[in-house]
Amino acid sequence: MRSRRAFVSSVVAALLMTVPGCGLLSGNSTDTPPSGPANARIRLGVIPIVDVAPVYIALRKGYFKDEGVDVELKQIQGGAAGVPLLVNGELDVTFGNWVSFLAAQAKGAADLKFVADGYRGKPGMFLVLAPPDTPLHTAADLAGKKIAVNTRGNVAELAVRAAMKAQNVDPGGVQFTEMAFPDMQAALQRKDIDAALVVEPFITRAAQQIGAVTVLDTMAGQAEDLPIGGYATSAKFARENPIVLDAFRRALTKAQRDASTRSEVEAVITDYAKVDKSIASVLHFGSYPNSIDVARLRKVVDLMRANGMLTGDVDPQAMLF
Structure with missing residues (x-):
């Protein structure tokens, strides 16, 4: 009798390990989280701004290590710059702004999957700044001026356009010029530009060091809580590395x-x-949100269309990893 029970138990155990959906890596257990990968590596694109602080918190506290993921950081200028690096395989995941991700998908320039939300807007953290002696004081004063953004066609440019339109000012004549965030303060001092869309920590640094003044808060009013940026990967990497991405996201x-x-x-x-x-x-x-809000991303899509920054159809829901 004991021999028969032992035989049956061994058969059941073998079946459980071979039935689809069972086993340690299935993720279906409600008692324990899915097992992480062993010694997996993710090359992650980041920008030296406050938006990506959680990445460094996770590194400092060993969260990635606990999940079995070795994260290698690569500095990029902006979200738009990270997209081609995903496509050609130089990056596995990148932080970037949703506008650049959505635009690349709509144009067919990339096939992306959204891994995690990263940052949402609040008043005071996405400002158009000008030198202290500027004649610019309102949205109307920005018409036809030269304004720096970290990359063209991204959330910074959209924020400026949308904020100007919200105050009944046509942004069509604005001369947007690309410039890395760390270079904007000096450019304002030299009067190479009239104004710049600046983020933290560069907002506070410019205010304290050169007396830069705020011309326009692009995250005030209806724009508050607007999704700014998050983390994306290529559809190819997502297909081939779902367990790694799950561990990274946790x-x-x-x-x-x-x-x-x-x-x-x-x-x-x-x-x-x-x-x-x-x-x-x-x-x-x-x-710093914990999950992606598709309804909010669809509002970003609507803003892009309203400001001529979207040339095709794109559904954020279909882009979720």
């Missing part, structure tokens, strides 16, 4: 939750963004 989500505590963000930006503690303590932060 670690990042933990860090996104931590970033809701201001001191957690301040602790890392003094290092990777080279921000003095005195500046870090007064920065204006957006919010």
Whole structure:
């Protein structure tokens, strides 16, 4: 009798390991999370701005390591710059703005999947700045001026266009010019540009060091909580590495939750963004969401269409990993 029970038990165990959906990597167990990958690597594109603070929190606290993922950081100028690097395989995942991701998908320039949300707008953290002696004071004054954005056709340009239109000002004559965020302060001082769409920590640094003034807050009013950026990968990498991406996302989500505590963000930006503690303590932060809100992304699509920045159809729901 004991021999028969032992035989039956061994058969059942063997079946459980071969039936689809069972086993340690299926992710269907409600008792424990899916097992992470072993020694997997992700080459991640990042920008030295507060938006990506959770990445550095996760590295500092060992969240990626706990999930079995080795994250290698690659510096990029903006979200648009990360897209071709995903396509040609130089990056596995990149932080970027939703506008660049959606535009690339609509144009057929890339086939992308959204891995995680990253940052949403709040007043004071996405500002059009000008030198202290500027004659520019309102949205109307920006008409026809030269305004720097980190990359063309991205969320920064959309934010300026949408904010101007919201105040009944035609942005059509604005001369948008590409410039890396760290270079904007000096360009304002030299009067190479009339204004710049600046993010933190560069907003507070420019205000303290050169007396830069705010001309337009692009995240005020209806634009508050607008999705700014997140993390995307190529559809090819997503198909081939679903377990790795799940592990990456679990670690990042933990860090996104931590970033809701201001001191957690301040602790890392003094290092990777080279921000003095005195500046870090007064920065204006957006919010770090834990999940992607498709309804909000569809509002971004609507804004892109209204401002002539979308040339094809795109459905954020279909782009979710």
